Amino acid sequence: MTRFVCLVHYHELGLKGRNRSVFERKLRANIAHALREIAPLSKVSKLAGRERVTADSFEQAQEIAQRVSLIPGVVRVSCALQCERELEIMCETALAALELAEPYETFKVDARRANTNFPISSMELNQLVGAWLCEKLPQKRVQMRDMDAKVHVEVIENNVYVYVHSIRGVGGLPVGSSGRVVCLLSAGLDSPVAAWRMMRRGARVTGLHFSGAPEVPDTSSYLVGELAQVLSPAGGLDRLICVPFGSYQREISLNVPDKLRVIFYRRLMVAVANVVAKREKAGALVTGESLGQVASQTLANIRAVDEVATLPILRPLIGTDKQEIIDEALRLGTYELSTQDHDDCCTLFMPRNPETHAKLDEVAAAWETLPIQQWVSEITSELVVRAVGQDVE
Numbered sequence: 001m002t003r004f005v006c007l008v009h010y011h012e013l014g015l016k017g018r019n020r021s022v023f024e025r026k027l028r029a030n031i032a033h034a035l036r037e038i039a040p041l042s043k044v045s046k047l048a049g050r051e052r053v054t055a056d057s058f059e060q061a062q063e064i065a066q067r068v069s070l071i072p073g074v075v076r077v078s079c080a081l082q083c084e085r086e087l088e089i090m091c092e093t094a095l096a097a098l099e100l101a102e103p104y105e106t107f108k109v110d111a112r113r114a115n116t117n118f119p120i121s122s123m124e125l126n127q128l129v130g131a132w133l134c135e136k137l138p139q140k141r142v143q144m145r146d147m148d149a150k151v152h153v154e155v156i157e158n159n160v161y162v163y164v165h166s167i168r169g170v171g172g173l174p175v176g177s178s179g180r181v182v183c184l185l186s187a188g189l190d191s192p193v194a195a196w197r198m199m200r201r202g203a204r205v206t207g208l209h210f211s212g213a214p215e216v217p218d219t220s221s222y223l224v225g226e227l228a229q230v231l232s233p234a235g236g237l238d239r240l241i242c243v244p245f246g247s248y249q250r251e252i253s254l255n256v257p258d259k260l261r262v263i264f265y266r267r268l269m270v271a272v273a274n275v276v277a278k279r280e281k282a283g284a285l286v287t288g289e290s291l292g293q294v295a296s297q298t299l300a301n302i303r304a305v306d307e308v309a310t311l312p313i314l315r316p317l318i319g320t321d322k323q324e325i326i327d328e329a330l331r332l333g334t335y336e337l338s339t340q341d342h343d344d345c346c347t348l349f350m351p352r353n354p355e356t357h358a359k360l361d362e363v364a365a366a367w368e369t370l371p372i373q374q375w376v377s378e379i380t381s382e383l384v385v386r387a388v389g390q391d392v393e
Contacts, residue, residue, distance in 0.1 A: 002083045002093055004061045007161055008051035008068055009076040012173060026174035026202075027051060027073045030235050034067050048114055048156050055079075058100055065167045070233045072200045073177075074169030078152070080161040085118060090125075091132040093162045094151050098133070098140075101164040104148035106141045109133065113155035129153055173202030175236040180204045181314065182277045183286040184269060185240070187223035187342050190288030190317055192231060192334045193325050197316040198286050199236030206280045206385075207240040210269055215246030219342040228388045230333050240386050241276060245269070248375055256366055259355040262296045263363060264370075266305045271372060274310045275380045284312045290325070291318050295354040304358040 008031065013023045028051055032044045035053065043054045053068070055061035058079065065077040079100075083093040098107060111125035120128065133151070134142060154161045183195045185207035195205050209224045221242045231237045245265075252264045273285050289297045296305075306313055317325060329335040 002081050002089075002096070004055040004058055005080050005082045005161065006053040006055060006061050006064045006068060007047070007078045007080050007163065008053065008074055009078065009169075010050070010073055011075045012171065013073060023073070023174055023177050024051075026177045027071070030071050030073070030174050030176070031068055033235060034071055034233065035064060038067075039064060050156075062165070065165075067233065069167045069169045071175075072170055072172040072202065072234055072236065073174035075171050076169050077167045078161075078163040079165040080152075080163035083160050083162065085155060085158065085160055087120070087128060090153060090160050090162065091129055093160070094129050094133060094153060095136055097151055097162045097164050098137070098149060101149040104140070106143035106147045107133070107137075107149040107151060108142060108144060108147045109151045109153060111153035111155075115155055115157065118155045125153060125155070170200060170234075172200035175199055175202060175234060176204055178202030180206065180280055180282045181284045181286045182206045182208050182273050182280055182282045183237075184273060184288070185209050185224055185227075186288070187220040187227065187338060187340075188288070189322075189325055189329050189335070189338045190290065190293075192227045192288075192338060193328050193332065194286055194288040194316045195237055196231055196234070196328075196332055196334075198314065199231070199234045203236065205237045205286070206276070206282065207237055208273055208276055209240065209242045210245040210272075211242060212246040212249070213244040215250060218242075218244070223337055223340060223342055225388075227334055227337050230337065232388050238388055239280070240388060241383055242386075243272065243379055243383070245379075248379070251375075252370070255370060259353060260358065260363060260366060262354045263301055263304050263358050264367070266296055266301075267308045267363075267367065268372065268375065270305055270308045270313070271376050272379050274308070275376060276383065277311055282311070284314050285309060286314045286316065288317055289315045290320050290322070293322065295356050298356050300357040300359075301355065304360060304363045307360065307363075 028044055031051060039053060045052050053064050055064055061079040065079050068074055068077045081093045081097055083089050109126050109130040111129055112122045149164050152163050178201055181198055181203045183205050185191045185195060198205055207228060211218050211220045228237050228240050249265055253261055256264050291297060329338055
C-alpha cells in the first residue's frame with residue numbers, strides 16, 4: 001500500500017555520538033509541536049537517521065514540509081511516497097512521484113539501499129528503475145546533470161520511500177537543546193536576527209524589550225510583539241518581557257556626563273537583564289551588537305557594558321555588516337516590521353557627541369553616584385512575562 005509521508009533530514013544531529021538520541025527526541029517534539037494543528041503526535045516517528053511524518057494527501061505533505069522546514073535542526077524535508085519492497089511496486093511508485101513533479105522534460109533516478117538485507121544493490125536498483133521508467137515515459141529524457149526532476153528511491157528498514165520534491169531547511173540544532181538565553185530585543189533590524197541565530201543554535205529565547213515609554217508612545221512594544229510572532233514558527237522565542245525605560249533614561253541624562261549616556265543606558269539594561277536571566281534560569285544574555293556599527297559598539301564601550309554583566313553576553317552578529325543583517329532579516333520576514341517608523345529608547349535623550357572609547361575608571365566613578373540597585377528593583381518588581389501571542393500570569 002502506498003501512502004504519503006514527509007522525510008525530515010538532519011545533518012549536525014548525526015554527529016552527536018552518544019547524545020544523539022537526546023537531540024533527536026528534542027527535534028521530534030518540536031516537529032510535533034509545530035504540526036499540532038494538522039498532524040497528531042502519533043504521525044511523527046523515528047526512521048533510521050531521519051524523522052518521518054505521515055500525511056493524508058500530497059497537499060498536506062507539502063504543508064507539513066513547509067512548516068517543518070522552518071524548524072531549527074532540519075536540513076531538508078522531502079514529500080515522499082512510501083511503498084513496499086517489491087520491485088514492480090517501487091517502479092510504479094517512482095512513476096507516480098514523477099507525475100507529481102510535472103511539468104518536467106528530463107529526469108534521473110538516484111536509488112539507494114540502507115539495508116543490505118534487500119537483495120538488489122543500489123547500482124542495480126538505479127538501472128532497473130531507470131530502465132522501467134524509460135520504457136513507460138518515451139517522451140521524457142534521462143539526463144545525468146542539471147535534470148528537471150531527480151527521483152530518489154530509498155530502501156530504509158522495511159519500506160521504500162520515493163520522492164522528487166524536497167524543501168531546504170534552516171539547519172542548526174533543535175530548539176531546547178542548548179538551554180535558555182535572555183535577548184535584549186528591540187524593534188530594529190539587528191536584535192531579531194540575533195535572536196533567530198540563537199534559536200538556530202538550539203537555545204530557547206526570552207525577549208527583553210526596553211521601550212521609551214512613558215517619555216514617548218509605546219509603539220515599539222507592539223512591533224516587538226509582531227516580530228516575536230514572525231519568529232514563532234521556529235518555536236524558540238516563547239516569552240516576551242517589555243520594560244518602560246524612558247523615565248530612567250531621563251534620570252541618567254540629568255545626572256551623567258553627556259558623552260557617557262548611551263553607555264549608562266546599556267549598563268542599566270544589562271543590570272536589569274541579569275535579574276531577569278536569573279528568574280528565567282537562563283545561561284547567557286544576547287544582544288544584536290555588531291562591532292563598530294555605532295558609537296556604543298566599539299571594543300572599549302563593549303567592555304564598559306560587559307563589566308556589569310553577571311552572565312556571558314553573546315553577540316551573534318559581532319562580525320556581521322549591516323547589509324548581511326538586512327539580507328537575513330529579509331529571509332526571516334522581519335525586515336518590513338523592523339523598518340517601520342517607531343519611537344524607540346535607543347534614540348531617546350541621545351548626546352550630540354557620544355563617547356566611543358570609554359575609560360573604565362571614569363565610568364565606574366559616575367556609576368557609583370546613581371541609585372542603580374533601587375532602579376533595578378523598581379523595574380523588575382512588576383515585570384509581566386507574556387507568552388508569545390498571549391498574557392501569562
